[in-house]
Amino acid sequence: MSERGAIVWFRHDLRLDDNLALSAAAALEGPVIPVFIWSPEEEAPWQPGAASRWWLHHSLASLAKQLQQAGSRLILRQGPAGEVLQELIDETGANAVFWNRRYEPAVIARDRDVKQNLRDEGLTADSFNSQLLWEPWTISTKQDRPYQVFTPYWKTCLQAEPPAEPEDQPENLPAPDSWPESDELDDLKLLPDIDWDSGLEETWTPGTAAAAETFDRFVEDLAEDYNTARDRPDHQGTSRLSPHLHFGEISVRRIWHTLNDRIDDRRTRFASGAETFLKELGWRDFAHHVLYHFPQTANEPLREKYADFPWRQDETSLRAWQQGQTGYPIVDAGMRELWHTGWMHNRVRMIVASFLTKDLLISWQEGARWFWDTLVDADLANNTLGWQWAGGCGADAAPYFRIFNPTSQAEKHDPEQEYVQHWIPELTAGKTGVRIGKFPKSVRSGSSSPSEYPPPIVDHQEARQRALAALQQIAD
DNA sequence: TTTTGAGTTGTTCGA
DNA sequence: GTCGAACAACTCAAA
Numbered sequence: 001m002s003e004r005g006a007i008v009w010f011r012h013d014l015r016l017d018d019n020l021a022l023s024a025a026a027a028l029e030g031p032v033i034p035v036f037i038w039s040p041e042e043e044a045p046w047q048p049g050a051a052s053r054w055w056l057h058h059s060l061a062s063l064a065k066q067l068q069q070a071g072s073r074l075i076l077r078q079g080p081a082g083e084v085l086q087e088l089i090d091e092t093g094a095n096a097v098f099w100n101r102r103y104e105p106a107v108i109a110r111d112r113d114v115k116q117n118l119r120d121e122g123l124t125a126d127s128f129n130s131q132l133l134w135e136p137w138t139i140s141t142k143q144d145r146p147y148q149v150f151t152p153y154w155k156t157c158l159q160a161e162p163p164a165e166p167e168d169q170p171e172n173l174p175a176p177d178s179w180p181e182s183d184e185l186d187d188l189k190l191l192p193d194i195d196w197d198s199g200l201e202e203t204w205t206p207g208t209a210a211a212a213e214t215f216d217r218f219v220e221d222l223a224e225d226y227n228t229a230r231d232r233p234d235h236q237g238t239s240r241l242s243p244h245l246h247f248g249e250i251s252v253r254r255i256w257h258t259l260n261d262r263i264d265d266r267r268t269r270f271a272s273g274a275e276t277f278l279k280e281l282g283w284r285d286f287a288h289h290v291l292y293h294f295p296q297t298a299n300e301p302l303r304e305k306y307a308d309f310p311w312r313q314d315e316t317s318l319r320a321w322q323q324g325q326t327g328y329p330i331v332d333a334g335m336r337e338l339w340h341t342g343w344m345h346n347r348v349r350m351i352v353a354s355f356l357t358k359d360l361l362i363s364w365q366e367g368a369r370w371f372w373d374t375l376v377d378a379d380l381a382n383n384t385l386g387w388q389w390a391g392g393c394g395a396d397a398a399p400y401f402r403i404f405n406p407t408s409q410a411e412k413h414d415p416e417q418e419y420v421q422h423w424i425p426e427l428t429a430g431k432t433g434v435r436i437g438k439f440p441k442s443v444r445s446g447s448s449s450p451s452e453y454p455p456p457i458v459d460h461q462e463a464r465q466r467a468l469a470a471l472q473q474i475a476d
Numbered sequence: 477t478t479t480t481g482a483g484t485t486g487t488t489c490g491a
Numbered sequence: 492g493t494c495g496a497a498c499a500a501c502t503c504a505a506a
Contacts, residue, residue, distance in 0.1 A: 149482085150484070151483065152482095279484090280484095283484080346485090396484075398483055399483085399486080401486095401487095402485090402486050402487080404485095404486065405487060405488090409486090464487085464488095
């Protein structure tokens with residue numbers, strides 16, 4: 001029987017390199033039909049936010065172009081994924097569907113149904129790992145339980161079977177006799193209605209080419225100073241790979257092997273920086289491990305007693321935080337960087353998260369929702385782990401009474417105040433710096449946006465005492 | 477089952 | 492200025 005065709009269902013794996021689903025389809029030597037299905041309602045309540053959709057639009061354009069250069073195409077469709085796949089099978093006569101796994105609770109449930117229905121029809125339906133170094137169920141404690149602490153988790157990973165060598169892009173992607181119809185990219189309406197994305201355009205180039213360049217630059221220029229430079233928001237010391245990794249524009253297995261191959265002497269600064277970076281990729285795996293085994297944590301605190309934590313409802317302070325108007329320059333600089341570029345330096349993410357949850361006593365869920373909508377790298381596993389860690393209610397959050405001091409953090413990590421002056425022009429006499437765009441009505445607070453920099457909305461020392469008192473309330 | 481050691485990213489206080 | 496301890500005890504992971 002000749003192969004009738006294989007559908008490759010692209011999701012968070014928008015690349016041709018080391019894409020196991022694509023390789024499996026190509027290996028059948030029949031027609032290969034690449035498809036992306038836009039079905040955000042199936043991921044509710046965590047359907048992609050505005051910044052994610054902007055990135056996705058451009059990443060899909062890049063993927064379509066690459067497929068075209070390889071003699072293939074990208075078919076775009078909208079609607080419930082199972083139904084759309086069925087339509088494509090009917091239209092093309094394909095008898096196999098391949099995809100790479102995702103790990104969000106709603107997506108897992110949807111994919112399980114899709115796979116079962118396809119197999120019930122006697123079709124081939126297989127999924128692969130092209131996103132993580134170690135999938136969540138391959139790592140467990142000696143008591144066969146999931147890990148909740150990173151250090152022993154990572155130790156176990158490093159002693160486990162290492163990630164497979166990456167696979168090269170398939171040489172041939174045979175086209176079907178006739179292509180099924182495709183929506184236009186603009187039909188998906190992924191770009192924002194209002195003119196808000198100019199800062200994103202200035203800052204980012206989605207797609208595999210830029211992902212590869214960014215990683216090359218990290219290897220050549222940044223890795224050897226990574227241990228110290230990564231904590232400096234006023235310098236470009238981090239990899240800036242997070243959105244590329246989220247959408248699978250670069251293979252985490254290829255990163256792993258490229259860096260390990262370059263570590264020939266473990267005592268060099270390069271080796272030390274590279275190992276620290278690989279450990280950060282370990283945190284990415286760990287976040288997926290925790291979300292997979294504790295799927296309720298996207299919405300509920302991992303530590304159950306935090307369900308009773310006395311979070312404050314304070315719309316005014318929340319808006320001030322979102323708009324970068326708290327009166328604490330390092331916090332406001334970070335929040336403005338986020339609004340303008342869709343990204344924030346990791347160190348500053350910790351500072352603004354500590355400020356929201358400890359100084360303002362506003363729940364980590366509020367912070368998670370804002371980040372989800374505004375980050376180009378918004379990732380449910382990473383966002384959930386990070387916010388629960390900051391809120392003190394998540395995995396590995398000890399000591400739970402840790403409260404960042406925004407002033408001393410700024411002195412330590414932005415000593416020349418380059419970062420805050422860049423993002424808060426009204427702090428400097430000449431007022432040079434980035435002027436960020438307006439916020440939509442839904443986000444603006446009652447008063448009109450002040451042109452002068454505001455005084456602090458809370459006194460940190462008082463806020464610290466208030467937070468410690470609140471923490472004590474749930475201690476018993 | 478019980479015990480023991482240890483935990484990404486901090487801050488403050490007092491010697 | 493520098494250093495170690497306290498924060499205030501908890502929970503996890505391994506033995």
